[in-house]
Amino acid sequence: MTDLGRATRVLDALAESRGPLTVTDLTTRTALPRSTVHRVLQGLERELYVVRVPDRPGWVLGPGLLxxxxxxxxxxxxxxxxxxxxxxxxxxxxxxxxxxxxxxxxxxxxxxxxxxxxxxxxxxxxxxxxxxxxxxxxxxxxxxxxxxxxxxxxxxxxxxxxxxxxxxxxxxxxxxxxxxxxxxxxxxxxxxxxxxxxxxxxxxxxxxxxxxxxxxxxxxxxxxxxxxxxxxxxxxx
CATH class of the missing domain: 3.30.450.40 (GAF domain)
Known part of the structure; x- marks a missing residue:
């Protein structure tokens, strides 16, 4: 699977969720290795495609996608x-x-x-x-x-x-x-x-x-x- 495919899988999982997802949640939902999920999130976060939720653990889709x-x-x-x-x-x-x-x-x-x-x-x-x-x-x-x-x-x-x-x-x-x-x-x-x-x-x-x-x-x-x-x-x- 390409890096784009991994990023897409993470973004799809976040888009389908009703709330924030942690690394553990995303590892389960995407079937990707935990280290891969963490690396993908870091890249997406730099571009504001995902953001951390202030009051609870996890990520949601960010303003960079708008x-x-x-x-x-x-x-x-x-x-x-x-x-x-x-x-x-x-x-x-x-x-x-x-x-x-x-x-x-x-x-x-x-x-x-x-x-x-x-x-x-x-x-x-x-x-x-x-x-x-x-x-x-x-x-x-x-x-x-x-x-x-x-x-x-x-x-x-x-x-x-x-x-x-x-x-x-x-x-x-x-x-x-x-x-x-x-x-x-x-x-x-x-x-x-x-x-x-x-x-x-x-x-x-x-x-x-x-x-x-x-x-x-x-x-x-x-x-x-x-x-x-x-x-x-x-x-x-």
Whole structure:
């Protein structure tokens, strides 16, 4: 593994954590030797990519990363906004743009329809990869070996409809790869369904575009949503 790969593994672990991580924590989460983790942290700390937490042991992501994140975020939004807005007008439902965030998926943009869903999804909200169509749409772009690395050993159940069996998730991904479409029927939130497609976007990043619909009108809206997603991603069948 290269030095860049080791640094990326440490940064990913910090990004996925809800709080500071110590050297011991990072050694466990990255499977890197303790001495390597310590050396990587020293280099990242010099550039302010990570900083120590004053009142407790451990490191968190630092301000040095902001310039990269803000630039990439703005490029991602500007490259996709017109297509998202067009799809939202067409289907009269909320449309969302999502990308990988470590071992989760995060919504980075949303176009609200006139019949908008309030309080369900917000920009910045993260979802598990296995229990959301945006997560499945992104995972389907990766080989099964990488999918297995990203999924936790125990898949969390969010509703009675959540798929929590690893083999079943892999089978579902095979179907997503075949059709270009991932469907979430109340797998993450009761009363909410969605359909998504994953693709390499204009910026070169893997991304997912989803149409989010209340359960009561999902079946009626599904054909129009799929057709709209097909115009964004010609691989949709």
């Amino acid at each position: 310039k990269f994140g803000m630039n990439a975020h703005l490029r991602l939004l500007s490259a996709n906004r017109a297509a998202l807005a067009g799809l939202a007008r067409e289907v009269a439902e909320n449309v969302e743009l999502a990308v990988f965030s470590g071992r989760e998926v995060v919504v980075v943009d949303q176009i609200a329809s006139p019949e908008r869903l309030r309080g369900v999804t917000k920009v910045g909200r993260s979802f598990s990869l296995h229990a959301s169509c945006i997560g499945l749409a992104l995972l389907a772009q990766l080989p099964d070996e990488r999918v297995t690395e990203l999924l936790p050993p125990v898949l969390e159940r969010f509703t009675e409809h959540t798929v929590t069996d690893h083999a079943a998730v892999l089978a579902e991904l095979a179907e997503v790869r075949r059709t270009g479409i991932a469907v979430d029927e109340e797998e993450h939130d009761l009363g909410i369904c969605a359909v998504a497609t994953g693709l390499t976007g204009p910026t070169g990043a893997l991304q997912a575009v989803a149409v989010v619909v209340p359960t009561q009108r999902f079946r009626a809206k599904l054909p129009a949503a799929v057709e709209g997603l097909r115009r964004i991603n010609p691989r949709v069948r």
